[in-house]
Amino acid sequence: MRKTRHLSAMVSAAVLTTAMLGQAQATELKYATGYPPNSIGSKAADRYAEALKEHSGGTLTGKVYPQTLLNFMEMSDGLRDGMADAGAVLLTYSSTEYPRANLVGESSMLLEFTDLEQHRAGMAFGGAMAEYLFNHCDSCLEEFTQQNQVYAGAGASTRYMLLCNEPVTTVEDLKGKRLRHGGANWARWAEAMEASPVSMSVNEMYEGISQGVLDCTIQSTPELTIFKMMEVVTHITTDVPGGVYGTSSNSINRDFWQSLDTKQREAVMYATAVTSADITWAYAQASLDNLETARELEDITVHAPSEGLVEANRKFIRADLERIASAYQERYGIADGEKMLADFRPIIEKWAGMVDDIDSPEALAELYWDEVYSKVDVDRHGF
Template sequence: MPIRAYAQRFFIATLFVIGATAATPTFARTISYATGYPPNSIGSNSALAYAEALKALSNGDLSVKVFPMSLLSFSEAAPGIRDGMADSGFVLFSYFPSEFPNTNLISELTMLLELDDVAPSHAGLAYVGAMSEYLFHHCPECVTEFAAQNQVFTGASASAPYMMLCNEKVASLADIKGKRLRSAGPQWARWAQAVGGTPVTISVSDAYEALNQGVLDCSISSSVDLDIFRLSEVVSDVTAGVPGGVFGGTGVNNFNREVWRELTEREREQVLRASATFGAIISWDYQVGATKELEAAPEQGIKVHEPAEGLQQASQRFIVEDMKTIARNYQSRSGVNNAEQSIKAFQTILSKWVKLVKDVSSPEELAEIYWRETYSKVDVSEYGL
């Protein structure tokens, strides 16, 4: 079903959630939304679904103008929203480590999913719920660092699990020794070193040429990148199951704080309701796309492998030890003095969310769980002000 169609169906059925209270007369307002995603991509299409959802919830009082890959790039998003170049937008926290240290700490914990009993198809969905709950309700330091950047966090998103997309078979510790692996974040770079590989830091948009020319042996990516970045043309082998984790360090709809303050409490609630759906749609569609590409890989001549037992065991050991490394790094480099306690608290929340999304079978159902369990519990009379 097209994104717009199921967004409309979902909201017609659930407007009662926040529409039961009497509304005070308001003037129609258009909110600008900037994203680094190109037009007709999962990211921009889900932003359009968010715009439709917010318009429906507010009875037209709030509308959203989506600017895909034009108003602000990913590297410009945080300062651009801070300075009012856009009212809201998609922020990749890892692009701004000094601005969001407490938030990036949590963003770096995604490989904890590999220690929990979660199906790969639902890993990113669980992380979105856990990340949102933690930032909304358990991390005043995170709220403060957003405020310092004149921003308000209103929801998260996540990718499908990361695996190795390679130009030769790399499925064992012997195979991976000395291989050059593109890492999408510091945790995956550390993993590459721990299992005998060499991490390489380049953008996913450059992975095609690097794999094609032999500069890279593998890209640690979601399988959806076989399609989005045409990596299916230069990848011959995929090893699923390692290193695991998802890319979960995103503010899917960060708001300029001044704009947030200008909204009524009811409008803030409507934004949060629509943002819950936004996070559900984009994360669901990433998983659907990743599953489709992995299933289609053999038809394109790509061999799909399971990791050898030794590589799996080494990966599990790394994840446990890396939690200690993350805590030390954020304490020494970023001054996050409660890093160890934050990791333990988040791990508990993540395990809860693995259970909450275990049987989810649609983006509508997922959005409702996000709303019921955490977004609806945000006190809009105080949050972000």
């Protein structure tokens, strides 16, 4: 009887010790995001942390730092230096460091020539950008390596519109206007419309509009609530200029990535598919909801662009798609830009036909995982 009790006690102690060791061996990943707390971006980051723990069997956990550890302007350098282990990098904020990835991102206005519903554009572009960088652009991935990072995936906004403090519906209205932009393609669009492009952090545009430093921001409508722009924007012009903001939804500090085992790296890829789908889906829904809300508010007027502005916009897009490659060759010495865009275009067109029936973030995450993220060889990628 005593031997049985002694053996039982030993087994219980062994089980407890194993559990404690398992907990002790769990690795915590610090995930930074420039999105404010309780926003679409921070909630998608929370889903990332949940998916990490779930898919790693508890050996990898995540702690999310919304707009505290690093803001968007600081993100790339902060990940490089190990201030955070992972985070969402807005690539246009570091254009010199990521010229090839930005070249791909600037081609998002190609979506204007597809039949995609407006709110589904980001779903297609996020999938297409991830597939292209992982499978067709080693030189893009090398840009992340040079920043001591490992590229882990893409997310995308909904189509960009004009969020303004006065009516802007014609080409004439745009002349001289100060337009905040989030990328070089929209800066070129502003210049083509004889407006003045203004480079400003997304975290500063509320103040810019409210104080009259800006007349408009070229933005997707979810920012009306994410950054409280609903309080200062009084006029919205839909359908122009178009395009989406495609960026790195998850970049990993390279030293941290290489310290993980195979299962943990697979968990990172799975969690990236989840967070990329989650934020992209949430943007799509917020785009629909915010436009509906704006139409109901007395303080905001939603406009359709004039026929002349629509035609000027399409003319610009056609011409700009031919100029992107030469602009990047002149500025960054990228000699194969035309080939990059030629290779990327059919991938966008393919993805435009893959998201029509997506009806939930879970379905989008499954699509991203099956088509892209599950196929990444995590024992070679990032080494």
